[in-house]
Amino acid sequence: MKKVEIIALIGAAAIFAVSCGSKTENLTETDTAKEAVTADAENSSAPNAQEEADKLFEKAISGEIPVVAYYEDIDISYNIPDLPNDPDDWESYSVGERVDLDNDGVKELIINGPYGGKYLDARDGRVYQLAEGEGTTGQLCHADYKGKTYICHVDNSHGGREIFMMDQYNGDGEIVEATSLTAEYWDYVEFNEDVAICHFGDEKISVEKYLTLRKEIFGY
Numbered sequence: 001m002k003k004v005e006i007i008a009l010i011g012a013a014a015i016f017a018v019s020c021g022s023k024t025e026n027l028t029e030t031d032t033a034k035e036a037v038t039a040d041a042e043n044s045s046a047p048n049a050q051e052e053a054d055k056l057f058e059k060a061i062s063g064e065i066p067v068v069a070y071y072e073d074i075d076i077s078y079n080i081p082d083l084p085n086d087p088d089d090w091e092s093y094s095v096g097e098r099v100d101l102d103n104d105g106v107k108e109l110i111i112n113g114p115y116g117g118k119y120l121d122a123r124d125g126r127v128y129q130l131a132e133g134e135g136t137t138g139q140l141c142h143a144d145y146k147g148k149t150y151i152c153h154v155d156n157s158h159g160g161r162e163i164f165m166m167d168q169y170n171g172d173g174e175i176v177e178a179t180s181l182t183a184e185y186w187d188y189v190e191f192n193e194d195v196a197i198c199h200f201g202d203e204k205i206s207v208e209k210y211l212t213l214r215k216e217i218f219g220y
């Protein structure tokens, strides 16, 4: 692998490591380099695929092609230039980073915006919306766990619970693994470790384990 590629990948890793919190301290250069090598080995055609994806993203950004999007089978496709973009407004979108969110070695495009914005995936000659922020009960972010990137919807601004939904996607826009990290303490507004009932997926876990995982995956 060329040095410049490694630097680019380390840069990307550093950016997405902080996007869900302050997880930087867990990220060592050795781990990053290892992940970069793995990603490269898994997809040797990545440079071409990335070029193709980037061309499609540029077309979508300029409005030449739409972003194909569905919400519960309803077509909600849109053109990026039509999105609200007045920086003074709360609802404002802007072109963000490119990060491999579906573990296929090609970076997706993040559109910054309310509730975490939108994640866009280029494939089969089109640009698709992979996920979007759904509100205060579904803030969009991405996080790494066990060497894979998960697209997450987070509900942690309401009393009584913290819910982290974690979806691992493949390069075809399909969810290949879904899990969740949750804590419930319904009679309290703030997290209360004496009463919290915690789960990771279907497994009931201790409060201590919950806090360890929350720190490891979401950085706080």
Ligand SMILES: [Ca+2]
Pocket (backbone or CB within 6 Å): 099, 100, 101, 102, 103, 104, 105, 106, 107, 108, 171
């Ligand atoms: Ca990707």
